[in-house]
Amino acid sequence: MDTLHLPRPDFWRSLRRNETEKIGLVLYTHTPLSSRSSEYYFEIIRGAATTSESMGYNLVLYLTVGNQTDQLMNVCRSHEVDCLILMLGSGELDTPISLLLKEKVPFIVLNKHPRHLNVSYIVSDHENGAKSAVEHLFELGHKRIAYIGCDDDPETSGDRFAGYRQALASHDIALDESLVATASTRPMSAYQAMEKLLKQPQRPTAVFTYSDAWAVEALHAISDYGLVVPNDISLVGFDDLRAASATIPPLTTVRQNLTELGKQAVESLLQQLEDTSQPPIQRTIPTELIKRKSTASPALT
Incomplete structure (x- = not known):
């Protein structure tokens, strides 16, 4: 049947x-x-x-x-x-x-x-995630903290920049435009943004970046400049992709x-x-x- x-x-x-x-x-x-x-x-x-x-x-x-x-x-x-x-x-x-x-x-x-x-x-929670990253840097004793944002992602980068500014305000530190840089999704753009920060007369002691990918490029720029993370500059990313734990040194980051x-x-x-x-x-x-x-x-x- x-x-x-x-x-x-x-x-x-x-x-x-x-x-x-x-x-x-x-x-x-x-x-x-x-x-x-x-x-x-x-x-x-x-x-x-x-x-x-x-x-x-x-x-x-x-x-x-x-x-x-x-x-x-x-x-x-x-x-x-x-x-x-x-x-x-x-x-x-x-x-x-x-x-x-x-x-x-x-x-x-x-x-x-x-x-x-x-x-x-x-x-x-991009905003509070960014704020927690910058607060961590303040807790370590940093005052000159830079931010590298993203030109191609205004909503997310804007939220993370807002968290960065909130952390500054909570420590009564005015926004210093010279410590704010932006990059695009073009390869090496974040590297170049980090270079500009390093060439300042008074460079930042810490940098918070829009993403782990940005942080990896920033890490290469810092190394090529003859400096060492975190001895000379502290560095924080965002996302916690696999690359974040594989860098030397492993990257402090915000996990999504x-x-x-x-x-x-x-x-x-x-x-x-x-x-x-x-x-x-x-x-x-x-x-x-x-x-x-x-x-x-x-x-x-």
């Missing part, structure tokens, strides 16, 4: 609701992925994919280098997915968010903080829970699909300061 194989119950449910049982994750970058950035995105995608599968959904990844609007328009109008996770490696948020709102596609912004837009997002970001993005999206009347979901994931060997008390002069 032949066996009749009926579709799973969730198949019939998806037909009734006109659902695809798929979640799209749209990743935009202005430059091809490097080994370091790939690790960052992989951890987020791993959290999202595992959670999607456990909840009966497939995760579809859309990777775009360059034009955001055209790719996003195609994804929205293809009806291949039920909802979208929007993850921008760099660039501004307004244009893609405006498009998604116009197309009425359920979405959530991942690890960016669109302050002026009332939309759903899951974001690491990247897997949890991906997990909560999926959970929040599906929560929105179940109840479309609820307000936007806005969650902040705590960060953790990881102290290693790249920070120490400033050398006596």
Whole structure:
């Protein structure tokens, strides 16, 4: 006797609701992925994919280098997915968010903080993470603390710069513009930013950087300048990717829970699909300061 194989119950449910049982994750970058950035995105995608599968959904990844609007328009109008996770490696948020709102596609912004837009997002606590890093340097006795930010990521870099400024203010130290530098995602840009800081008549005794990748380039610049971390300059990164513990010395950094970001993005999206009347979901994931060997008390002069 032949066996009749009926579709799973969730198949019939998806037909009734006109659902695809798929979640799209749209990743935009202005430059091809490097080994370091790939690790960052992989951890987020791993959290999202595992959670999607456990909840009966497939995760579809859309990777775009360059034009955001055209790719996003195609994804929205293809009806291949039920909802979208929007993850921008760099660039501004307004244009893609405006498009998604116009197309009425359920979405959530991942690890960016669109302050002026009332939309759903899951974001690491960039501001307090940065503040904890700079407070750590103050506790060690540093006063001239520099910051290297990111031109290509105004939202995240702005949040981390705000944390840097808060720490300065809590110690009654005015912002010194000469101690603030920026870099881009272009290779060696953070190296060059660190060089400018080192060439000042009174160089900083500590540097907090936008990311671990920035810190690695800064570390090379410091070494090429004939100085030693942390004997001459303390250095702190952000992210806690594998490279942070492999540098010499191992890097003090702020750890993001990247897997949890991906997990909560999926959970929040599906929560929105179940109840479309609820307000936007806005969650902040705590960060953790990881102290290693790249920070120490400033050398006596």
